[in-house]
Amino acid sequence: MAGSLQGKVALVTGASSGIGAAIAFALAEAGATVALSARRTDRLAALVARIEEAGGKALAIAGDMAVEDDARRAVEDTVAQLGRIDILINSAGIMDSGGIENANLDRYRQTIDINLMGTVYTCAAAVPHMLKQGVGDIINISSLAGRKGGPMTSSYSASKHAVNAMTDGLRQEVGNRNIRVSIYMPGATRSEVAESMPDPTWREMIKSHVNKDGVVEAEEAAAVVVFMLSMPRNVNISEITVRPTIDTTA
Template sequence: MTKPLAGKVALVTGASSGIGEAAALCLAEAGAAVALSARRVERLSGLVARIEADGGTALAIPGDMTVEDDARRAVAQTVEKLGRIDILINSAGIMEAGGIENVDTAIYRRVIDINLMGTVYTCAAAVPHMLEQGVGDIITISSLAGRKGGPMTSAYSASKHAVNFMTDGMRQELGGRNVRVTTLMPGATETEVGDNISDPNWRAAIQAHVAKEGAVKPRDIGEAIVFILAMPRRTNISEISIRPTIDTSA
């Protein structure tokens, strides 16, 4: 079996479920050694066991990406334990309801802290290593919601819109030094993204949305990540959208 990422080392945040978990499995299958970070320690341990059972190399680094010290520690331990960091997958994130009427500003801060600032922290920690190595790849999991807001998605959409533009700024800043940066924007994907939404009506709506017939599977996103990384170094897929075939909306 071809392993296009053999010899590479990746750090995946939000690796305990959904897209992050699928990304970790696909990266390991493609030959990368994978460091896994998330808050749910028991899930990370189970994922490490699965990867190692299939002959791969994995390392659990529990942490909360909203805490800058945790994010920097995840990068530092990846380099210390696995020797380098070639790939950073920013998958840690949450969704919350976020209208402006009767707004709970704490929700806005929480969404932005995780979706935007968590990405800033890991990138800030990883980029110096990548520049010193002379090579690196950063893929940030955003969302099609970053392109289009809605009456109950303003907090989430604002955070993902900010992530999109920050990521593209990094692409322009780092591309000339062989660090490729990609924004990956999934549409409805079958994950646990809706399970922790505090508003019960919005929670039910999002759970139904991601469970609908034809929704994208997390592994589809994981395989897309490997495809992006396996492209020749002269090629930077700067942005990619993945939506269900049956979803024809803009």
């Protein structure tokens, strides 16, 4: 594997499936050495093997991004074992259903902890290394839900609104020191995002939404990330929204 990211070191969270796994493979294909983090160690091992079979370099670092020590360790282990961290992709996240009325507050907190705080933990750990290096890229995977709300998706939407606000604030903090920070908001993209949803009705609804004909494939989403990272250093695509062509009103 060789390409526009030759010599770069990347950490991808949520790399065991879906968009995260596709991004990790695409970064390796573009020449980066990739550290992969997620909870499912068997999935990580399989992806490392796939990357290496294709001629790339990858390292598995198991962890739960909702746990601060795990999230920080993913960054520190990347630097310790690979020498630096040029790229951080925060793709770890869950989707949940439910509104405020009769809300399951434990599930609400879990959504915030994984989607928002997991992103905060890794960013806080990575930024000092990037500042010391004098260069870096952070792309946080948000959602179209970060631009709107819904009666039964308030925890997910709230978490993604918060990710957007935090990410743009970070861009303004460190952008003038050669660290590019970006928000990537995908629409319907084929993934396993519905699998963690406990409500069977909403689980099937979201499953149908992300698997309908014409959705964005995970590999297509990953190609967008490589494009963003391949731009000249004076160009920061600070936020990007990618929808399937079929979703004209979303």
